[in-house]
Each structure stands twice: as structure tokens, then as C-alpha cells.
Amino acid sequence: MTQILVIEDSKKQGHDLSIVLTFLGESSLTVARGHWRDEATAQGVNPDKLKLILVGHYKPSLMMSLLEELTDWHDGVPLVILGDQELPDFPDRISARIVATIPLPLSYQPMLDAMHKAQVYGEHYARLRDVGSVRDYNMFRSLVGNSTSVQRIRHFMSQVADTEVTVLITGESGTGKEVVARNLHANSTRASKPFVPINCGAIPPDLLESELFGHEKGAFTGAISTRVGRFELAQGGTLFLDEIGDMPLPMQVKLLRVIQEQSYERVGGTKTLQTDVRILAATHRNLEGMIDAGTFRQDLYYRINVFPIEMPSLRERASDIPFLLNELISRLENSKRGSVRFNSAAIRALGQYSWPGNVRELANLVERMAIMHPHGVVGVHDLPRQYQPEGIDLPQVIEEAAETIDAGPASVALNSAEDALAGDPAAIPNQQGNGNLLPLNGLDLKEYLGNLERSLIEQALDDSGGVVARAADRLNIRRTTLVEKMRKYDMQR
Template identity: 55%
Template sequence: MLGEKYVLVIEDNTEVQHAIKLIFDFMGEQVVVLNFNQWKSQQQDLAQQAEDISVIVFGGTGTRSATEACHIEQEGLVVKSRFGATAIMTMGVDYEERLALLDDSIKRRVLTQLPYPFTYSQLVNALHRAQRFNQAYANASQAPSQRPVHLFRSLVGTSKEIQATRQVMAQVADTDVTVLIEGESGTGKEVMARNLHYHSPRRDGPFVPVNCGAIPAELLESELFGHEKGAFTGAISARAGRFEMAEGGTLFLDEIGDMPLHMQVKILRVLQEKTFERVGGNKTFTTNVRIIAATHRHLEGMIAEGGFREDLYYRLNVFPIVAPSLKERAEDVPLLINELVSRLESEQRGSVRFNSAAILSLCKYAWPGNVRELANLVERMAIMHPFGVVGVQDLPEKYRHQDSDVEDDIEMEIEHIAASPAVVSMSDRALLPEGGIDLKEYITGLEQNLIKQALDDSGGVVARAAERLTIRRTTLVEKMRKYGMSR
């Protein structure tokens, strides 16, 4: 999880030192355990290795309190100056009083308090926080991503639905054909429109979005076509409309189904004649824009009810594209989560991770708000669990569609290890039950369990899991396919 970096634990209690060492060895993480006197005497040498330290854990279960270690002014520990980019945790006792003694720069680096004894999930959560803190700190000094904002967010995925959508978009992107995008709210219709614009010959021109349902009917004409000075009360100067702003580019008419009927007639004329006049003026303007419209309504049903003009519908519906709902492509949820988290990190708005049980639970949710709802959830979890690992129990109630029994089993296992004098090693002998066992079934189950543990420990990254199992990545992929396992 932490790669080449190691955890530095400062603790006086020798029994706690021993247990901590065993647990980290079991997890395959590097750890150095010192008492407080060793910490003081070796500070200068440790400061030279600060880049190799992932997190400093100050314990409070021994004879000395962590206050003496954390407080900058006392004992000359100078955590701030020598370990300015290192994450900090406390362990064993309440740290609120100690935290109050520190300045703000140190408070921001105290990621969490670990109780003692702690559970497996608590430890993994703490280590993931440290990992994300280190990555965020490293990214802060790098140039921001040059990828256009909001360009690919909801188009990520491998499902057949989103692949078909991308293929259809590729066919029409480099043309000037009018496109009508239909789909539920939150499916990313504007994202699709921006993609069509970005991959068209008009990419260097403006992309101008207009939400037809958000502008009052009496102001919509002025908003789209502009107005002349004195055209109505409050028109103290001439103003260009959205068609003029989008000249040479793309005009995106979002929620076209909410447009009033009298405006539908005017839009139809612009589409047919490529000309318009400002409100209160008589000068004719010629327009050169590409129209992309979108709606969550069923326009054919509105036509039957008289709520939408049939002639405008066929003018807009030259090339229809349907935005698939997230419920239809639930297998894309993990990839979308990764994309949304990456976006948070690139914008330096924090980070968060979801364990496998939480992701499986989210895949079973219906997502009435689609990708927008998922984006809101990821951002909410990043605020509530900064740089942490979200489990099923951390999700809001309506998103819990998966039991966390697997996590509980692992927690019981790690708690047993912490209470034992040693951990099981590769050289230990397995005991054969008196009644015998089905060897093939036993080995298959053992292999599946170890693969699952490796994937969980690696955050679902197959390459890292393969390293932990000392096998090739392709071999692990074949075994996962064999057992029907997902990341």
C-alpha cells in the first residue's frame, strides 16, 4: 500500500511495540518502532530520511504521553521544520487536548487517531489516508491537468451501452449536423455536447450553453437573440445574444422541451433561414452556429399533447443520441468512481477511496440521479472521510446494498493476530482434519481467498495484487476470470 515508504511508530510500551511490528509485518508494510528517547536522539538522522517516511505515529500507551512528542516548542522536536511534508497520526489515547496545543500547520497533518487495540479496517483506513495525503502533497507541486474540464467524466466505462454511445458520437462529431441528445437528468448530456464540440472542426470556436428551462419565458428571446437599446424597460444599452456569442462555434440548447411554444417558432426560423433579429431591432443577422439540443422529456409524447412543435422536433432530431442511464450500465460505476476521485485530486479538493464491499454495494443501487448523484456522493465522502477508505458502513443508508461480513471476518483475524505472540508463517504446517478434506476444493477456496485479500489490500489494482502474490499480472487476470472475480 505504501510502497517503498515506511511507517515510523514512536511508542514506549514494549508489548505494544512488539504487537505493532507483527501486524505491519503481516500486512507486508515496512515499519520502524522507536521509543521516545530514541526518537529524540535520532531526529537529525531521521529528518534526512523524511522523504522515505510515509507517516509518523505518536503512541500514548507507554509511560510518556504523546503530548511531549507532538508539542513543537517542548523538547526541541521541531516536527514542523524537519518533517514538514510528513503525515502524522496519534495512537492509544484521546488527542483533542494535545491537538489544541499545536499550530494550524501541524493540525492539518494529523490525519486520524488510532485506538489501541485497533481493527483491521481502522488500520487500513489510516494507511490509505497517509497514502492519499502523500500523493496529494506530491501533486500540489505539479502543473494542473491540461485535459478540458468536464470533458470525459460521464463517458468513462466499458459497458456495451457507453461503448455504443461513444461510437455514435464519433460518427457525427466532425460534421455540422444538428444533434438531439435525449436521456434522464444527470446522465451527462452537456458532457456529451462538449465532447461533440471538442472533436468537431469548430473546437476553436466558442461553446455556449443555454438552459431553456432556467430562463423566464419573457427573457428567453432576449437571452438568445440579444436586444437593442430601449427595446424594453431596463434595456439601457444594446446587448448581444447567445447566437452571436456562439458565432463560429456550438450553441447548446439544454432542456429544449421546456421552451415556450412562441419561442419554438422563432428557433425553427433560425434553423431554417440561418438568420435572426435582435429584440427591438430590424437589422438581420446571419448566424453560423451548430445547434446541439438536449432534453430529459419525451418529445414525441409532448407533440401528441400539443406541448412541442412537430416541425421543430424533426428539425432538431436530425441525428438523435440517447444518453444511457447509470442503472443500465452499473458495471461502469467503479471506473466512474476512479474518474471522479482523480478529478477531485487534480483540482486539489481532497481524495477518498472505496473498498470492494462499498463499490459492490454502489453497483447494486438504482441511481435515479445518475452520474450527477454519484459525483455528489463521491464529493460528500471525500469531505466526511478525507484521504480515507469508505466501507459499506460509512455509506448513507440508502446506498447500503451489501453486507460487510467479509470486512468483519478480516477484522477478527487481525485482532486475533494482535493478541497472539506470533503470526502464521509460510513454514507452518496445515493440520489435516480427522474426517479428511476435499483437497481440490480446499486449495481452490484458499486460492480464491488469497486473491481476494490481495485485491482488497491493493485497492483493486490488479498489477499490485499480482506483485503481492508473486505471479504475473496476466496469470492473475486468468485466475480472476476462472473464478468469476471482479476488481
């Protein structure tokens, strides 16, 4: 069954892509742009079963028309563009489908990255379709992970994103509460209007009212001009009240009034201004406990807690750490701030850590390791001491490093204790089907595949006594094809 549809006019490029995809265990069909739909239909391609569509390098006008045809053909198959050329500005319905671009010449890791992103897109699309509400993939682009808790949050977001309901996002610091808020706004009917955040705990109490509602000139000492507040800036859009649990009681009363009456006055002003904003709030505090202690108003709590979303701590979803590492490293590389990799023993150690700073702490660690080990591979002994498991010894490191953790490009599957310690790029197994194929320092995929192909041809010729026709039968290719390959590798009959 075809899993990947390749649209490419160049026969050589299509052949190279087919080899790479076959090497990765994927079945593919390569068709030309001019009659791609007819060929796909004739070959029985079912778009519902496709993992992705790989689109070749075309000039902008041809690219635009092709992507429009593909989008109309099926609205759930992710698109990957071959070549890292400058893409034109596509409509949202098209740009949301493009999950990755693969630079030329082809290499192993970018192809794996693209397939991983396409898989995530497909999973999210299917999940939203199941709940009857298919939306833009951007809702999930920042919500990395595949744990049960993250899937539950995605489900909640799909239910509440395009409503006008006030959402209260709770959870420890660093768990990504603002990420959820921004994604809710981006997938709401207010997406074209401003998203305005304000940290209620970072602003002195005597200035918070002015920050929220604005002030008139001369309202207080230092008010040398009229200032627009956050409510006014967010008009028609979304106001995100971060750390609302740190808001002083007097301000809670004023905020409650604005939410109830949809109107307010600037500090020092008399004119009543109408407001049309959706409020999203977040806090790391226990608001119910604060209500009991008399430091948070119960009526305000009921106003903002219409739809609660609780963010899990990182220690509660340690299985997502490989995916988060992959995402954080990709962001480092895209922003030209370096790169780093973690071997499986290091990832195992990170999974045992308690993460008091949650995802924010993990992001800081990745950036720190990229500075200390630029473009290197971090082992468990390279981690800061607090991230290393208690009582770790060398044999344990070797044993764990030999195991594979499926984490995309952020992790490396090591094949031996020597790989774990030395990161030997030459230690590449020849058996296909082994998951431990990629060496620590990467490889030249084209050269590796060429060497592998040459080695198999030599073996077939040896087994066949040098008879080309017999060797071709062993390799299941035509005799003329084998002769061409022998000429390519300068091999004598």
C-alpha cells in the same frame, strides 16, 4: 512479448522501473533516449502491440524532440511521462497522446492509474480506427465506463462529431448530456470557435428571446444598452440548447425560423443578422409525448432530431460505477478537494442502488464521503442509509468485502474479514499472482519490494546452506549480482 517500452537514460531508474513493472506482471524493455528506435527495432518491438511508452525525466528541449519522434513512429501508443515536472506547451498531436504523469519517487498506485488510463486510450483508439475515423483522445476523456451502452455512444460520436448535423441528446437528468455535447464540439471542425450553452428551462420565458438573439438599447424597460445574444456569441461555433423541452411554444416558432433561414433580428432591432452555428440540443423530456399533448412543435422536433443520441441511466450501466468512482476521486484529488476510497462491499452496494440522480448523484456522494471520511476507506455501513442494501448484516459485509472488484484505485481488494472491518495496512500477502495485494491504506512500494527481495534472498541462502553460488542459481541471477544485493541489505555470507 514486450508490452511497455521504457525510455530512460539512468540505469538505476530503469532498473527500478523494470522491477515495478515485473511486479505488476508486465513485460518491458528499457532503452536509452539517444538510440531508442534502433534498440527497439533490434529487440523486435512491435508498436502495434505496445500498451504504452514510459518516458523518463528530460529537459524540455530533449523532451519535445523525443515526443515528436515517438508520435511520428506510431500515432496510437499512449505516452506516460515519468516525474510530475512542469511540462512545456506541446502541440495538440503530442499533448493528446500524454495520458498521465507519474511522480517520483515511484509508488504503486500512480503506476496503476497511468496503466489504466493508457488501457482506456488504447481501447478508444482501436475502436475509432475500426470505424475508419481516428480522432483526438479528448473525445472520450469524460466518457467513463466500459459498458455496452457507453461503447455504443462512443461509436455514435465518432460518426457524427465532425459533421454539421444537428444532434438531439436525450436521457434522464444527470446522465451527462452536456459532456457529450462538449466532446462533440471539441472533436468537430468548429473546435477552435466558441461552445455556448444555454439552459432553456432556467431562463424566464419573457427573457429567453433576449438571451438567444440579443436586444437593442431601449427595446424594453431595463434595456439600457445593446446586448449580444447567444447565437451571436456562438458565431462559427456550437450552440448547445439544454433542456429544449422546457422552451415555450412562442420561442419554438422563432427558433425554428432561425434554423431554417439562418438569420434573425435582435429584440427591438430591424437589422437582419446572419448566423453560422451548429446546434446541439438536449432534453430529459419525452418530446414525442409533448407533441401529442400540443406542447412541442412537431416541425421543430424533426429539425433538431436529425441524429439522436440517447444517454443511458446509471442504473442501466451499473457495471461502470467502479470506473466512475475512479474518475470522480481522481478529479477530487487533482482539484485538491480531498480524497476517499470505497471498499468492494460498498461498491457492490452502490451497484444495487437505483440512482435517480444518475452520475450527478454519484458525484455528490463521492464529495460527501470525502468530507466525512477524508483520505479514509468507506465501507457499506459508512454509506448513507438509502445506499445500503435492504437487510444487510455483518456476515454479508465480510463475505462481500473479501471479493475483488476490478475498479482501479477507487476500489480496494480485501484479503480477509479483518481487512474489511479494520483496514489493517499490515495485512499484505506474500504470494505473487494474488490480485489482492494492496492494503486499504496503501503502502510504500519501494520499501515493500525491498523487504520482499530480501526475504527471498534469505530463503534462497537458507535452502542452499549459505552457498552464494547455489543461491544465485536458485534465484536465476549472477553470483556477482547476488553479492551486490547482499551487500546492499547488509547480509552476511
